[in-house]
Amino acid sequence: MSACPAYDCAVVGGGVMGCTTALWLARAGMRVVLLDRGSLCREASGVNAGTLTMQMTRAALIPYAMRGWELWRTTADWLGMDVGTRVLDGLSVAYTEAEVGMLEARASSRRAAGAPVELVDAARARDIEPGLGDGVRLAGFCPVDGFVVAYLTGRAYRGALLAAGATLQEGRAVTGIDPVDGGFALGTADGGRVEARRVVLAGGVWIQEMASWLGVRLPIQCLVNQLVVTERLPPVMRTILGVANGKLSLKQFDNGTVLVGGGWQGIGRGDPRDGGAEIVPENVIGNLQLAVHAVPRLRDARVLRVWLGYEAETADAMPVVGRLPGFDDAWVIGSVHSGYTSGPYIGRLLADAILERELERPLFDPGRLAGR
């Protein structure tokens, strides 16, 4: 390696986490290169539901999600573009005895962690969401939910990163990383080599493979979430609506289309990270039944598209954010369950850690999950 590598930091993976980290490093004056095998935010960050939710965020992540929510609300200020963020009332409803139990437990742990979640009866739930159908026994209400138009994030980050002086290498797949004197050498699929003093692994479900390049075993599960969108409809709902078991996430965008999610699974061809994945038609139908049960007027809509979004999950469903075990200058960030809400905040925290600034909140040590 040359005495002075071209970059202070190479970020591998251009989703919300990698982009935010790269952005704050570049703004702090670091020479940053961001590499992605495709375009920015075209995997989980660009194709998943973009739901901002406290009720589906794990309790320990609530303080991070509250800060992330604030950042999403103000992207015009810090990202230079409005990504269509809307703040909406959030409702999580229970239809069965078991779901009432889940709802009470989830609401109390989140309230304890600082989220403004309160339990309301069916009549109040119907006031908050006139689109609701029958059968609601209890609902959790949180006034600080909302959504981001996920597919706009790539465009926003691209402009911000270029303005901050970061080097973007889209369409350039990294195939290996070697620790070298004074930093790291990244090999790319086009036979090239990029040298940087530090490296950040931000590859979402592919973090497991990236860590293995440096000899670290970091098991990451790959969920295959199915998403469904309808054609434009007159207003049929006004909240971010979920079911207490987490299997429904429903929202209507400004343009009238309704997005149906909730983590109903598609199926990988082998490991979906290598072989791709496909929809499970029965799960599309089940997810839609749940949506129609919650908001009966959806019955009149037409489905336009079904697609798949990968989601990374660790064994304890908590993030991996921090130093890669055994390395001072290799970092990892990702695997936040229902992590869209907290994403930009956690990205900024990691940038602070790399910049050796004092941290507002602790990171999530990858060491607890890693082996060699």
Next chain:
Amino acid sequence: MPDAIDLLVLGAGPAGAAAALAAAEHGARTVMVDEALAPGGQVYRAPPMDHRQLGQRALEPEHRDGEALRRRLQCSGVEVATRHRVWSLLPGFRVHAIGPAGHRAWVARAVVLATGTTERVVPFPGWTTPGVIGLAAATILLKSQGAVPGERVVVAGCGPLLAAVGAGLVKAGRAPVAVVDLAGRGEWLRALPAMAARPDLVRRGLGWLAALRRAGVPLLSGHGVVAVEGDTRVTAVRIAPVASDGTPRAERVARRLEADALVIGHGLVPATEATRLLEADHRFVADAGGWIPVLDDDCATSVAGLFAAGDGSGLAGAAAARLQGEIAGLAAARHLGQLDEGRYQHTVAPLRQGLARARRFGQAMARLTAPRPAMVGTIAADTVVCRCEDVTRAEIETAIASGAREMNQLKAWTRCGMGPCQGRMCAETAASLLARHVGGREAAGQWTARAPLRPLPLADMVGEFGYDDIPMPEPAPP
């Protein structure tokens, strides 16, 4: 539970029907699925019931051929599932459809895709005004309903459908205001040698032209539509002479034709949603209509057991589609082990010869029908390209200038192609605009195909159910 079958044929037009008949004849348990009320596709579309029963008018040759085809299918072993919409198509060939009686699913050992085409209109100011309809759409209206799109109709665009629709309007008692053909007389003359392969069709074409002449309909060669006037309804169509590359000749004054409807088409585009959904290899061939699946001589795609035939695999016309469909059906039977190699080769040899002849004619027509290269470049900045989402050319150009480099990225940044037509109307124009900046159509790529293949009513998807019927997965982490 899905029905286990040998062969599923998607599309009951000339290609699909021929494939289904050929495969069934060799013992393949065959289901042919189509969303229309009756088999026949666009060319052999069934006429309205009262016309058939009352014999109110002389039937066109396609009607007779169509009736013959429907009779043959009735006597065959093919199960014809009309009024069924295939919405999901998965490897191993798991096929999900919705029909009048609800969900149906099949597991097929082989699939023939004969999905036909989508009509192309290159945008111009006013193209989304009510009263503007497609040329192929107008033929459907005439054939299936005997209906006309307006009182004073301008017929414009390119290809043989111009004269066919013009003559159809004359016959329906609404002689068009004018027939406006992008092609100059020279282009038609250059196509003559290829047309000689089908004297019967040439005679019909001349018959259409004669009918137009008799009715005093002006035929304006080498002209294109510059704009449509009218806010909520077409009031006039402005036309101008065009150069052979499609650009309006600025030195010539535009003419204004008073009209209440414009029928316009710039050719057909192979419908590749299904081959893309199954991730078959594709290539871009402008003369074949655009992106087409890569096929070998046996109509086999790059996916084992998946075959494609007809205009959906490259424009060549109905006669070629029929022959290609038969080859695909036989090749599927061979793939299924129901036809041995020797008999297969013996049977397909004459079909291949006929196909080569039929293609010469069909491809010459496709060339005449193709949009001119410069047309996309002349689209005005404020003209809408994606009519479902109201995305203008300027918005597309801005996204390209801010770094969008391939079609899926362009879609995410602009919503172009995200509406109810699922990108069918705007894909060609958007891709042509992007191609100018990224080095060609191959570099611009294609939109990833998604289920459902057509927009689907949720009511049909979910059916009648109770909360306990929902196959609920494990709850999310606490």
